[in-house]
Amino acid sequence: MNIEQLRADTPAVEHLIHFNNAGAALMPRAVVDTVVAHLQREARLGGYEAAAQQSSALDNVYRSIGRLINAQPDEIAVIENATRAWDMAFYSLPLRAGDVILTSNTEYAGNYIPYLQLKQQRDIEIQVIPNDDQGQISLSALKALLEDERVALVSLPVIATNGGPVQPIEQIGALARAAGVLFLLDACQGVGQMPIDVQKVGCHMLAATSRKYLRGPRGMGFLYIENSLCQNLEPAFLDLHAASLQTPDSFSIRGDARRFENWECNVAAKLGLGAAADYALAQGLEPMWQRIQHLAGHLRECLALIPGVTVQDLGALKSGIVTFTHHRINSMQVQQWLATQAQRINVSTSTFSSTMLDMQQRGLPAVNRASVHAYNTEAEIEAVVSALARMPVA
Template sequence: MIRASVDLNSPWDLCEFFHFGGQMLDINQLRADTPGVNQIIHFNNAGAALIPDPVIAVMTRHLQLEARWGGYEAAAQVEAELEGVYLSIARLINAQPKEIAVIENATRAWDMAFYSLPLMPGDVVLTSTTEYAGNYIPYLQLKKQRGIEIRFIPNDEYGQVSLAALETMLCDDRVALVSLPVIATNGGPVQPIEQIGALARAAGVLYLLDACQGAGHIPIDVKKIGCHMLAATSRKYLRGPRGMGFLYVEKNLCQNLEPTFLDLHAASLLTPETFEIRGDAKRFENWECNIAAKLGFGAAVDYALATDVDAIWERIQSLASYLRTRLAQVNGLANQDVGQVKSGIVTFTLNGHTSSQLQHMLGAEKKRINVTPSTFRSTMVDMQQRGLKDVVRASVHAYNTESEIDVLIEALERFSSEQP
C-alpha cells in the first residue's frame, strides 16, 4: 500500500501510494491503512476523521522536500501534482477543474462565495432550520449591513426541508438565494438536495450548498444537484488534513462574482492603476497556502475515489443503522435523528447525563471512545424547535466496525445503570 522508501529528489505518482480494486470495500485494508484504530474507537468522523497512511505519506514526503530544497523550490517540483488536486476534486463532485478553488478551510471557502454575492436591500435568503451557526452569522451580518431578509424553509413531517413550502416561497421575486447544509452538524436528515436544486433553478434563484458533512460521506454530483456553489472541508469524511477545504463555483457564474479579497494570485496588476481578476475559480484563492496539506487533501480525495464513495456511503448507512438499533436497547437513551434518509451522524441523549459528561466518560474508557457534544449554539434554530439543549454525536465511517459499536453500547448500558 505504501512504498518503504521514496525518492526525495523527484516528483512521484500518487497511485504508487495506494491501490484499491473493484467496488467492494476491504474493511481490513481500510483499517490497516488507518493507524489510529489500533489505539482508539473513533466515532467523531463528523468532526475530524482519522487520516489514512497514504495521506500521511504524501504530506510527510513534501515536508521532507521543503526541508531539503526550500519551500518555493519544493513547490516547483510538485507543480503537476498540485494541479492534480483540482482534477481529483472535480472528479469527486462531477465538476470542471476550473470551477474549483482550494482554500485554507471550508468556512473561508463558504465565506468567499457568500460575501461575493451582490445581495441588496430587500433580497431574501432562504435557509433550513438546520443551518450551521457559522453560516447563519454571516446572514445576520448582511442583514445588518445591507438590509437582506432571512427566512427559514419549514420542515415536512420527516423533519427535512418541505419541498412544497420551498416551491411556494420561491414564488416571491425577492428571493435571491437558497443556502443550506447537505447534512446538519447536529445530525438530522440528508436533505433532498437534488429536488431543492431543481426548484431553485426553475425559479432562477442561486443555490449555495454547505457540503462539509457531505463530501466523502455521500455521493455528490453538482450537475445532478444543480447547485451554483458548494463548499466542503478536507478533515471530515474525506479524511484529509485540517486547514484545507474547497469551493465549487459554476463556470457561468464565476466570472460574475468579484471576491471580497484579492491578491496577486487571484488577480494580476496590469498598470499602476488597473488590475484584472483571473477567470477561473482560483480567483477565490490566495497565493500563500500549506502545500503539504494541499497535496494531502488531494491524496485524501484520491483515496476516497479509489475506495469508491458509493461503497463508502453504503457501508456508513449499514453501520449507522446498526448503531441506531443497538442504541434503542439502552435504557433511558433517546435517539434524536430525523429525516427520511439518515446519515452516518447518529445523535442521542441519555437521561441524567449531559453530552459533555458522556464525552468525558467515554474518553476515559480502557480503549478511548471518541464522541463529541453538539450543542444548541451550533444549530440553534433546529435545537430550540426540537426542545434540545445538547446531544451526543457519534459519527461512523467506513473503517469503523460493528464490534466497535458493541463496545460503545456496553459502556452506555453501564452508564445508564449508574445513579446520575
Template sequence: MNIEQLRTDTPGVEHVIHLNNAGAALMPNQVVNVMTGHLQLETRLGGYEAAGQSAVELDNVYNSIGRLINASPGEIAVIENATRAWDMAFYSLPLGPGDVVLTSSTEYAGNYIPYLQLKKLRGIDIRIIPNDEYGQVSLSSLQEMLRDDRVALVSLPVIATNGGPVQPIEEIGALARAAGVLFLLDACQAVGHIPIDVQKIGCHMLAATSRKYLRGPRGMGFLYVEKSLCRSLEPVFLDLHSASLQTPDTFEIRADARRFENWECNIAAKLGLGAAVDYALEQGIEPMWQRIQQMAHYLRSKLADTPGIILQDNGSTKSGIVTFTHQGSSAAQAQQWLAGQDKRINVTTSTVRSTMIDMQQRGLEEVIRASIHAYNTVTEIDATIEALVRMSRG
C-alpha cells in the same frame, strides 16, 4: 468493501474507537505519507522550491476534486478551510436591501451569523424553509416561497452538524434552478460521506472541508463555483494570485475559480487533500456510503435498546451522524466517560449554539454525537454500547 484494508490503512484504529468522523476523521497512511513526504522535501530544498517541484501534483488536486463532485478543474478553488471557502462565495454575491435568503432550520451558526451580518449591513431578509413530517426541508413550502421574486439565494447544509436528515438536495436544486435563484450548498458533512454530483444537484456553489469524511488534513477545504457564474462574482479579497496588475492603475481578476484563492497556502495540506480525495475515489463513494448507512443503522438499533438513551435523529434518509441524549448524564459527561475507557472512544457534543433554530424547535440544549465512517466496525459499536450501559449503572 475491503474493511480490513481500510483499517490497515488507518493506524489510528489501533489506539481509539473513533466515532467523531463528523469532526475530524482518522487519516489513512496514504494521506500522511504524501504530506510528510512534501514536508521533508521542503526541509531539503526550501518551501518555494519544493512547491515548484510538486507543480504537477498540485494541479492534479483540482482534477481529483473535479472527479469527486463531477465538476471541471477550473470550477474549483482550494482554500485554507471550508468556512473561508463558504465566506468567499457568500460575501461575493451582490445581495442588497430586500433580497431574501432562504435557509433550513438546520443551518450551521457559522453560516447563519454571516446572514445576520448582511441583514445588518445590507438589509437582506432571512427566511427559514419549514420542515416536512420527516424533519427535512419541505419541498412544497420551498416551491411556494420561491414564488416571491425577492428571493435571491437558497443556502443550506446537506447534512447538519447535529445530525438530522440528508436533505433532498437534487429536488431543492431543481426548484431553485426553475425559479432562477442561486443555490449555495454547505457540503462539509457530505463530501466523502455521500455521493455528490454538482451537475445532478444543480447547485451554483458548494463549499466543503478536508478533515471530516474525506479523511484529509485539518486547515484545508475547497469551493466549487459554476463556470457560468464565476466571472460575474468579484471576491471580497484579492491578491496577486487571484488577480494580476495590468498597469499602475488597473488590475484583472483571473477567469477561473482560483480567483477565490490567495497566493500563500499550506502546500503539504493541499497535497494531503488531493491524496484524501484520490483515496476516497479509489475506495468508491457509493460503497462507503452504503457501509456508513449499514453501521449507523446498527448503532441506532443498539442505542434504541439501551436504557436511558433517547435517539434524536430525524429524516427519511439518515446519515452516518447519530445523535442521542442520555437521561442520567449530560452530553459532556457522556463524552468524558467514553474517552476514559480502556480503549478510548471518541464522540463529541453538539449544542444549541451550533444549530440554534433546529435545536430550539425540538426543545434540545445539547446532544451526544457519534459519527460513523466506513472503517468503523460492529465490534467497536458494541464496545461503545457496553460503555454507555456501564455509565448508566454508575
C-alpha cells in the same frame, strides 16, 4: 468493501474507536505519507522550491476534486478551510436591500451569522424553510417560497452538524434552478460520506472541508463555483494570485475559480487533500455511503435499547451522524466517560449554539454525536453500546 484493507490503511484503529468522523476523521496512511513527504521536501529544499517541484501534483489536486464532485478543474478553488471557502462565495454575491435568503432549520451558526451580518449591513431578509413531517425541509414549502421574486439565494447544509436528515438536495437544486435562484450548498458533512454530483444537484456553489468524511488533513477545504457564475462574481478581497496588476491604475481578475484563492497556502495540506480525494475515489463513494448507512442504522438500533438513551435523529434519509441524549447524564459527561483511558472511544458533543434553530425547536440543549465511517466495525459499535450501558448514573 475491503474493510480489512481500510483498517490496515488506518493505523489508529488499533488503539482507539473513533466515532468522531463528523469532526475530523482518521487520515489514511496515504494521506499522512503525502503530507509528511512534502514537509520533509520543504525541509530539504525550501518551501518555494519544494512547491515548484510539485507543480504538476498541485494541479492534479484540482482534477481529483473535480472528479470527486463531477466538476471541471477550473471550477475548483482550494482554500484554507471550508468556512473561508463558503465565506468567499457568500460575500461575493451582489445581495442588496430587500433580497431574501432561504435557509433550513438545520443551518450551521457559522453560516447563519453572515446572514445576520448582511441583514444589518444591507437590509436583506432571512426566511427559514419549514420542515416536513419527517424533519427535512418541505419541498412544497420551498416551491411556494420561491414564487417570491425577492428570493435571491437558497443556502443550506446537506447534513447538519448536529445530525438530522440528509436534505433532498437534487430536488432543492431543481426547484432553485427553475426559479432562477442561486443555490449555495454547504457540503462539509457530505463530501466523502456520500456521492455528490454537482451536475445532478444543480448547485451553483458548494463548499466542503478536507478533515471530515473526506479524511484529509485539517486546515484545508475547497470551493466549487459554476463556470458561468464565476465570471460574474468579484471576490470580496483579492491578492496577486487572484488578480494581476496591469498598470499602476488597473488590475485584472483571473478567469477561473482560483480567483477565490489567495497566494499563500499550506502546500503539504493541499497535496494531502488531493490524496484524500484520490483515496475516496479508489474506495468507491457509493459502496462507502452504503456501509456508513448500514453502520449508523445498526448503531441507532442498539442505542435505542439502552435505558435512558434517546436517539435524536430525524429524516427519511439519515446519515452516518448518529445523535443521542441520556435523560440523566449530560452530553459532556457522556463524551468524557467514553474517552477515558479504559474506554478509548471518541465521540463529540453538538451544542445548542451550533445549530440553534433546530435545537431550540426541539428543546435540546446539546446532543452526543457518534459519527461512523466505513472503516468502523460492528464490533466497535458493540463496544460503544456496552460502555454506555456500563456508564455510572448518579
